[in-house]
Amino acid sequence: xxxxxxxxxxxxxxxxxxxxxxxxxxxxxxxxxxxxxxxxxxxxxxxxxxxxxxxxxxxxxxxxxxxxxxxxxxxxxxxxxxxxxxxxxxxxxxxxxxxxxxxxxxxxxxxxxxxx
Amino acid sequence: xxxxxxxxxxxxxxxxxxxxxxxxxxxxxxxxxxxxxxxxxxxxxxxxxxxxxxxxxxxxxxxxxxxxxxxxxxxxxxxxxxxxxxxxxxxxxxxxxxxxxxxxxxxxxxxxxxxxxxxxxxxxxxxxxxxxxxxxxxxxxxxxxxxxxxxxxxxxxxxxxxxxxxxxxxxxxxxxxxxxxxxxxxxxxxxxxxxxxxxxxxxxxxxxxxxxxxxxxxxxxxxxxxxxxxxxxxxxxxxxxxxxxxxxxxxxxxxxxxxxxxxxxxxxxxxxxxxxxxxxxxxxxxxxxxxxxxxxxxxxxxxxxxxxxxxxxxxxxxxxxxxxxxxxxxxxxxxxxxxxxxxxxxxxxxxxxxxxxxxxxxxxxxxxxxxxxxxxxxxxxxxxxxxxxxxxxxxxxxxxxxxxxxxxxxxxxxx
Numbered sequence: 428x429x430x431x432x433x434x435x436x437x438x439x440x441x442x443x444x445x446x447x448x449x450x451x452x453x454x455x456x457x458x459x460x461x462x463x464x465x466x467x468x469x470x471x472x473x474x475x476x477x478x479x480x481x482x483x484x485x486x487x488x489x490x491x492x493x494x495x496x497x498x499x500x501x502x503x504x505x506x507x508x509x510x511x512x513x514x515x516x517x518x519x520x521x522x523x524x525x526x527x528x529x530x531x532x533x534x535x536x537x538x539x540x541x542x543x
Numbered sequence: 544x545x546x547x548x549x550x551x552x553x554x555x556x557x558x559x560x561x562x563x564x565x566x567x568x569x570x571x572x573x574x575x576x577x578x579x580x581x582x583x584x585x586x587x588x589x590x591x592x593x594x595x596x597x598x599x600x601x602x603x604x605x606x607x608x609x610x611x612x613x614x615x616x617x618x619x620x621x622x623x624x625x626x627x628x629x630x631x632x633x634x635x636x637x638x639x640x641x642x643x644x645x646x647x648x649x650x651x652x653x654x655x656x657x658x659x660x661x662x663x664x665x666x667x668x669x670x671x672x673x674x675x676x677x678x679x680x681x682x683x684x685x686x687x688x689x690x691x692x693x694x695x696x697x698x699x700x701x702x703x704x705x706x707x708x709x710x711x712x713x714x715x716x717x718x719x720x721x722x723x724x725x726x727x728x729x730x731x732x733x734x735x736x737x738x739x740x741x742x743x744x745x746x747x748x749x750x751x752x753x754x755x756x757x758x759x760x761x762x763x764x765x766x767x768x769x770x771x772x773x774x775x776x777x778x779x780x781x782x783x784x785x786x787x788x789x790x791x792x793x794x795x796x797x798x799x800x801x802x803x804x805x806x807x808x809x810x811x812x813x814x815x816x817x818x819x820x821x822x823x824x825x826x827x828x829x830x831x832x833x834x835x836x837x838x839x840x841x842x843x844x845x846x847x848x849x850x851x852x853x854x855x856x857x858x859x860x861x862x863x864x865x866x867x868x869x870x871x872x873x874x875x876x877x878x879x880x881x882x883x884x885x886x887x888x889x890x891x892x893x894x895x896x897x898x899x900x901x902x903x904x905x906x907x908x909x910x911x912x913x914x915x916x917x918x919x920x921x922x923x924x925x926x927x928x929x930x931x932x933x934x935x936x937x938x939x940x941x942x943x944x945x946x947x948x949x950x951x952x953x954x955x956x957x958x
Contacts, residue, residue: 428712514714515664516722535664537711 429469429511429538430518435502436531438476453526460524467511477503502531509538550590554583557600558680559765563652565607566715571629572659573705574611576677579603581610600646653678654717654769657762661730662713669704670733676701678765679758681751688749690740730766731779731835734759738783742790756787767822777826778835784819785842788812804851816846837866856886873902877909880916889919907936911946918953927953 439446461468477496484491496503505527512518515535522533558579565575582603596602615629660673672690675681681689687697707713718726741755763780770776792806823839841862848854863879876899884892893916896909903909914929930950937943 430712512712515662515712516714516718518712519664535711 428514428540429509430515431534431536431538432508432510432518432522432525433504433534433536434506434508434525434527434531435500435534436505436527437501438503450526457524457526461508461521466517466521469509469511471506471508473506474504476505505531546591547587550587550595553595553599554586554603555680557603557646559653559656559678560646560651561600561603561607562677563656564604564646564649565611566656567650567652568608569611570715572708572715574614574629575607576705578607578611578614581614582607585610598645601644604646604649651769653765655715657730657766658717658726659708659713659715661726661733662708663726663729664711664713665704665707667733667736669700669707670729671736672697672700673704674733674762675737675758678762681758685749685751689752689755691752727770727773727775731763731775734763734766735779735783735835737762738786742786742793756783756790759783760787772829774826774829774831775833775835777822777829778833778837778839781819781823781826781839782835782842784815784822785839785846788815788819788846803845808849811846816843819843819846832865832869834866834869837862837869841866851885854885856882860886873899873906873909877903877906877912881912884916884919889916892916893920905936907933910936914949923953 442450480494480496482493482495482497484493508521508525510518510521512521515537518535522528522535525533527533562575562579565579566572569575569578585606586599586603590596618629656677657674660677661670665673668690672686675686675689676683683698683701684694686701687694690697717723737755738759741752741757741759744752744755760780760783763776763783766776767773767780788811789803789806791812792808792810819839820843823836823843826836826839841859844855844859844862860879860882863875863882867875867879876895880892880895880899883895892912896903896913896916899909910929910933914926914933917923917926917929927950930946930953934943934946934950937946
C-alpha cells in the first residue's frame with residue numbers, strides 16, 4: 428500500500444551553515460537506511476520554502492493567483508516521501524526515522540488505489 | 544432470565560472470539576462485522592424457536608460465513624467485476640458443518656483484534672468504543688449510554704474507526720516484539736479507562752455504564768489468558784479486582800462519596816480481594832515490575848488492613864516511592880505525600896507537598912491533602928485557606944459538600 432509521508436517543520440530563516448550541513452548529513456543517514464532496505468521509494472522530494480509558493484484558485488471562471496502557501500500554518504510542508512509499504516506500521520516506522528520528525532511532524536497519509 | 548436475555552448474553556460472550564476468527568478468515572474487518580451482525584439477527588429469530596444450539600459459537604461462525612458469501616454475491620451483481628479480494632474470499636471459503644467443529648479448534652484470534660482496536664493511529668475514544676463493540680459485544684446504543692454521548696455520535700465514531708482501519712492499512716496482527724511493549728501499554732490503558740468510567744458510574748446511570756467495571760475485568764481476564772507472560776496485564780487485573788471489591792462501599796445510597804477512612808470494610812468483597820491478591824502474586828513471579836503491579840500492591844495493603852490506623856503505611860509509602868520513579872506525576876506525588884505523612888508524620892508529608900506548590904496550584908486534591916496536613920501540624924489558619932482553595936476548585940458537588948463540612952469543623956475548633 429502506498430503512503431505519502433508529508434514532512435512539516437517550523438520555518439527557520441536563520442538556519443546557520445552548520446545547521447544546514449547537519450540536516451543534510453541526517454537525511455543522508457536516513458536515505459542510506461531507507462534505500463537498501465527493500466521498501467519501494469516511489470518518489471521523494473524536498474520543496475523550496477513557502478516563500479517560493481504560489482497558490483492558484485479558480486472561482487467563477489477567474490483564475491486567482493496569490494503569493495504564498497494555501498493557508499498560514501504554524502509548521503510548513505518542506506518535502507515528502509512516497510513509499511510502498513506492507514502496512515501502516517511499516518510506514519509509521521519509516522516516518523519516525525525521518526530527521527525532521529524530531530522537532531517537526533510527519534503526516535502519514537494512505538494513497539487511494541483506484542485499481543481496486 | 545428471559546429467553547431473549549439469555550440469547551443476548553450468549554451473543555455477548557461469543558462475539559469477540561467469533562469476530563476475531565471471521566476477520567482472519569475473511570481478511571476484511573467491515574465485511575466480518577456486517578456478516579456477524581446478520582448472523583446475530585438470524586440467531587435471534589431461530590434460537591427463540593428452536594432453542595439455543597449445542598455449540599452457539601460454531602453456529603454463529605458458520606452462519607456468518609454464509610451471510611458473508613451472500614453479501615459478496617449481492618455486491619458482485621451490482622458491480623461488473625467483483626472486487627479482487629472478495630473473489631479470493633469466495634474461492635477459499637469453506638463452510639464447515641457446524642456440528643463438526645468447536646470454536647476451540649479454531650485459533651483464538653482475539654489478541655489480534657484487541658491490538659487492532661487499540662492501534663495508536665486511532666483516536667483514544669475510538670479505541671475504547673471499538674474494543675467494547677468488537678470484544679465486549681456491546682451494541683452501539685449501549686456504548687453510547689455508557690459514555691453519555693448521543694447514539695448517532697457513537698455510531699459515527701465506530702464507522703470512522705472501521706473506515707480508518709481499512710483505508711490506512713492498519714494490520715490485523717499481534718505486533719512484533721519491538722512494538723509490543725508500547726502496544727501492550729496502550730491496550731492496558733484502554734481497559735483501565737473503561738474500568739474508571741464504570742467506577743464513576745452512579746446508581747442513576749444506565750446499567751451498561753455501571754457494568755463497565757465488570758466488562759473491563761472480563762477483557763483483562765481474556766488478555767491475561769492469552770498473554771500469560773505479561774506481568775502488567777496481571778497487575779492491571781489485580782488492581783481492578785481490588786478496586787472493584789470496594790465499589791459498593793464507595794457511595795452512600797444518596798450518591799454521596801464515602802472516603803476510604805470511613806468505608807464499611809465488612810462490606811468489601813472478600814472473594815475479589817483474595818482473587819486480586821492471588822493474581823498479583825502470579826504477576827510478581829514473572830519478575831517484571833511495573834506501575835500497575837505497584838498500584839495493585841498498594842491497593843492490596845489497604846484491602847488487607849482492618850482500618851486506617853492498622854494499615855501498613857510504611858510499606859505503602861515505600862511503594863509510592865517506587866511508583867513515583869516509574870510514572871512520575873503530580874498526582875502520584877500528592878498520593879505519596881499523604882502516605883509518607885501517615886507513615887512518618889505530617890511534617891514529612893508537608894515537605895513533599897511544598898515542592899509541588901506551583902505545579903499543583905489548580906489541582907484540588909493537592910489542596911485537600913495540604914489542608915489536612917496543615918491541620919495536623921496545628922496551622923489552623925493556613926489549613927482553612929487550603930480548604931477554601933480546594934472548595935473553589937472542586938467541581939464535584941458531593942466532594943465539595945464534604946470539604947465544606949471539614950472547613951466548618953476546623954473553624955468550630957472540633958478538629
